[in-house]
Amino acid sequence: MEPRPPEIPNSEALSFLRIITGSFARPAGENPTVAMVEAAYQHHSINACYINCEVAPDALADAVRGARAMGWAGFNCSIPHKVAVVPMLDSLARSASIIGAVNCVVVRDGALVGENTDGQGFIRAMHGQRDPSGQDVVVLGAGGAARAIAIELALAGATCITVVNRDQGRGSELARLISNSTSAESRFVVWDKTYRVRASTTVLVNATPVGLFPDVAAMPDVELDTLKPGMLVADVIPNPPRTRLLAAAEERGCITLDGLGMLVEQGVLGIAMWTGVNTDPRVMRRALVDALKI
Numbered sequence: 001m002e003p004r005p006p007e008i009p010n011s012e013a014l015s016f017l018r019i020i021t022g023s024f025a026r027p028a029g030e031n032p033t034v035a036m037v038e039a040a041y042q043h044h045s046i047n048a049c050y051i052n053c054e055v056a057p058d059a060l061a062d063a064v065r066g067a068r069a070m071g072w073a074g075f076n077c078s079i080p081h082k083v084a085v086v087p088m089l090d091s092l093a094r095s096a097s098i099i100g101a102v103n104c105v106v107v108r109d110g111a112l113v114g115e116n117t118d119g120q121g122f123i124r125a126m127h128g129q130r131d132p133s134g135q136d137v138v139v140l141g142a143g144g145a146a147r148a149i150a151i152e153l154a155l156a157g158a159t160c161i162t163v164v165n166r167d168q169g170r171g172s173e174l175a176r177l178i179s180n181s182t183s184a185e186s187r188f189v190v191w192d193k194t195y196r197v198r199a200s201t202t203v204l205v206n207a208t209p210v211g212l213f214p215d216v217a218a219m220p221d222v223e224l225d226t227l228k229p230g231m232l233v234a235d236v237i238p239n240p241p242r243t244r245l246l247a248a249a250e251e252r253g254c255i256t257l258d259g260l261g262m263l264v265e266q267g268v269l270g271i272a273m274w275t276g277v278n279t280d281p282r283v284m285r286r287a288l289v290d291a292l293k294i
C-alpha cells in the first residue's frame, strides 16, 4: 500500500480564503458602509472583506447568482434593489416579508435569506435611550426607511403609530399595513400643512430625506413648539448627524437619536449574521465619522 501524503491542516489552508461580503447598489460610490464594516473586520481580526459593487438593475440577478456561486457569506442591497431582490431569494425573515423589502441577504447552508436591518438597526440604536414597547410614535414619511422603522417599532410593542406623509396613497397604505400585520394601532395624517405633534406622542421619527447633506439647512415642516421635554426625537439622516431638527429638539429638552447610530447598528447586525462575531459599534461609528469627515 502506498504511504499517504501528510494532510495539510485545514485551518492553514483556509487562512488564505477570506469570508466575502459586500453591497450591491447604484449609485454605490457615496455609500460609506464599506469603511465601517472593513474597520470592524480589522479591529476584531475577522478574516473577511466587504466589496462595494455598483450593480445596474438589469445586472442584479447575475450579481446574486455570482455571490451564491462564489460562496459569499452575504451582502447588503441598497437603492434601487431592495424590492427587486426579493424574488431572487430562497426565504424572507418575518419583518422583511411584511415590509416587502430586503437590505441584507445572509447565506445559510447555501440558501439566500432576506433580512431587513433598516428598522432593526433603528430599534437597536433606540434601545440605548428607550424601550420601544408601549410608545406612542409619530413617523414622518412613508418611504422605505419609514416603512422599515414603523413595522419594527410595531413588532417591538409600540402601541400606536401615526404616519404623517405628503402623498396620501403611500401614507395610508403604510398605516393599513401596520394595522393589518401587527398588534399596534395606526393612523394616517396627510402632511399638507405644518404638522403639530400631539401631546400624547412619546417618540417622533423623521424618516424623510429632509436635512440630508448638502441641504443641511432644511427642516421637516413640524411646529417646533409642540416638541415637549422628554420626548424622544430621532432622525434617520446620517450626514450631518446633528440635523437642524435634532438641534431644535435638544433646545426644547427632548432626548435625541441621530441617524449614524441606526447605520452603525445595521452594520453590527449584518456582520453578526454573516460571521457570527458581535462587533464594537464605537469602532464602526468612528470609522464612519472619519470616512464622511463629519
Ligand code: NDP
Pocket (backbone or CB within 6 Å): 118, 121, 141, 142, 143, 144, 145, 146, 165, 166, 167, 170, 171, 207, 208, 209, 210, 212, 236, 237, 238, 259, 260, 262, 263, 264, 266
Ligand atoms: P424614499 O424615497 O423611499 O421615501 C422618502 C419619504 O420622504 C417619502 O415618504 C416622501 O414623501 C418623504 N419626503 C421626501 N421629501 C420630503 C419633503 N421635502 N417633505 C416631506 N416629506 C418628504 O426614501 P427612503 O425612505 O429610502 O430614505 C429616506 C431617508 O432615510 C434618506 O435620507 C436616507 O439617507 C435615510 N436612510 C437612513 C438610514 C440610516 O441607517 N441612517 C437607512 C435608510 C435610509 P412622499 O411619499 O409624500 O413623496
